[in-house]
Amino acid sequence: MATISLRNAGLRSGTMLFSNLTFSLADGDRVGLVAPNGRGKSTLLRALLGNAELSEGEVTRSRGLTVGYVPQDVPDDVLAVPLRDFVEAGLPPALRETEGWRADVALDSLGFPIDLVSRPMGELSGGWQRLALIARGWVNEPDLLLLDEPTNHLDLGRIIELEAWLSALPRQTMVVMASHDREFLDATTNRTLFLRAETSHLFPLAYSSARVALDEADQAAEQQRQRDLKEVVQLRKQAAKLTNIGINSGSDLLTVKSKQLRDRAERIESQVVAVHREKTGKVMLGNSGADARVMLAFENVVVDTPDGLPLFSIEKLHIFQGERVVLLGRNGAGKSQFMRILTAALAGDGPAGLRLSPQIAAGYLDQALAWLPLNKTPLDYIVSNFDEGDRRSIALLAGAGFDPDRQEKPIRLLSLGQRARLALLALRLQKPNFYLLDEPTNHLDIPGQEQLEADIAEHGATCVLVSHDRRFVRGVGTRFLQIMGRRLREVDGPDAFFTEMAERP
CATH class of the missing domain: 3.40.50.300 (P-loop containing nucleotide triphosphate hydrolases)
Known part of the structure; x- marks a missing residue:
């Protein structure tokens, strides 16, 4: 069974983008990777591929694991390459001569018309380029398929066809996809990873159900935070009271007890985690109004x-x-x-x-x-x-x-x-x-x-x-x-x- 895992993974770029991320993938896992723009989704995908370094932690792959990767954009240096050649280049060099037919199968499975096969990549529309990247990532039928914004440039019909294509992949294929399309995530995933700077959350649910679970976790964390802060206030009040009594009575025991209460309050306060709120920036649209009907x-x-x-x-x-x-x-x-x-x-x-x-x-x-x-x-x-x-x-x-x-x-x-x-x-x-x-x-x-x-x-x-x-x-x-x-x-x-x-x- 092919597997891949992260342990205590973190990524910093000026500020911490995500940290303390530990999870493993197993056969059949289809993971939606969700985070605001600029929070490290693409870097995490490339780290799983082995083409990027994380700031913290490690990635472990089982021996023989094959990985297919679909980036967001077509590299400029392949725009003159014919479509079929571009897809075939996703195969290991030793297999291209004997198993080049896999490129034809991959293109056919994604609905490419025959008249596009010999055209240069640069002449294709953004939607066909996106599907070409997916065909290349899948041509070797990898154990793990990594998709970075797979619905970019696709119209609704192609998005729905891509959902069906992903559902038809072999059951054991692992997929990790970064996407902002909520409906697409619901249709294609069975696990959701929310990347966060403090504590990331992985739920064994598709996006919408996972989002409800995340909101519930945030609410529970806020309630615990309020209880902890209330306890801190009470401990400090008790410590102050014992200090006064100890000073007035000359009791060293009460002074020591007061210090223990203060230390306990500081430990609790240092461990209190503020409930996560994404700082995505607000752009409030308005309505200047009109009298016309x-x-x-x-x-x-x-x-x-x-x-x-x-x-x-x-x-x-x-x-x-x-x-x-x-x-x-x-x-x-x-x-x-x-x-x-x-x-x-x-x-x-x-x-x-x-x-x-x-x-x-x-x-x-x-x-x-x-x-x-x-x-x-x-x-x-x-x-x-x-x-x-x-x-x-x-x-x-x-x-x-x-x-x-x-x-x-x-x-x-x-x-x-x-x-x-x-x-x-x-x-x-x-x-x-x-x-x-x-x-x-x-x-x-x-x-x-x-x-x-x-x-x-x-x-x-x-x-x-x-x-x-x-x-x-x-x-x-x-x-x-x-x-x-x-x-x-x-x-x-x-x-x-x-x-x-x-x-x-």
Whole structure:
């Protein structure tokens, strides 16, 4: 039986990211690795692979253990390599000539069409590149498969197909995956590891059940903390009382007893663990308000491709203030083009059949975050674009999770998750009453997703959004529009569409 284990593992990068991590993997374990951005998930995966060093502890692998690794991004030096060659290179060199057929099997199992097999990696879309990385990681059918954000760049259909693919792996295969997709974690894992600086938690449960158990553990820890602090207060009161009595009576025994009580109080106080609260940074979105009842009105609008081919039509549609409209549709149905039309209309260049309320103050967040000035620092960007002043801008960035060092780094050096938080802060400072959100959770960690859901729901702003995140769609949407048969139709909710995507051939 192949196994791998960590003992007293810890990782420090300026501050402690996680510590005292001890666990073992055995056949059939499917572990979801959960932590905010920048807390060491990728480094831990590479340490399990043997390509990174931890600050503390050790990794032990059983003899003969084979490991497949799927990083987040395709290396630049393989962009010219044909897809099949890239996947075959995941095999040991001695096997490539005799067992190269494994590359074909891996590609076929992940749904690659034959016309992509000979194309260079750099010509593939982000979604196909992601699946190519998975095919390469699996081509040798390893004992342990490590996946770093496996759903990145995948549309909903491909995510559901990946869930089915993972479920069909041999039962004994061990899998460890870092992901922020809550629904995906629920569908593909049977254990959940929450990485924390003080005490990490491993539960033999999929994400949602494990999250409930984590909250219960935090609540119990807080109750114990309060009891311990109360005992510390009582011990110090008793020690002070005995000290006074001992001084007045001249009793050395009471003085010694008083010191013992104080020492005990100090030991308890030093062992009290504050309940963990993730410091992910808060970016509170708001709603600047509007008096208009109808924010957008469509009448006989045709949504087409950039070269003029019709995709679907909208006969009549009103979007009212406070509605949170989710656009559903298969990949290629026209969701992106619909968002493009809305973006153009908000800039004053929409089609004739689309009317906007003059009271709209729009804020737009796209999945690429391409509009962020990569050579500016976050502080320069906020100061130069919003009338907040230096001190207020520094405070706003700190509140959004940017420590002073990160405020002065060029945006291009920030992780995609950090860029997403900066974009959300800019969106807040625009003070919109209408949000246009295109895959807003793509680079947000789970705490960030939950905060964004709460902000949108609590502040009552109008929004139109596209998202492949099923949990986010269910949590935010109040109205659902689906592209069906070249028409935009209203549906009762998203679940029938999700089921349809799961059952598609």
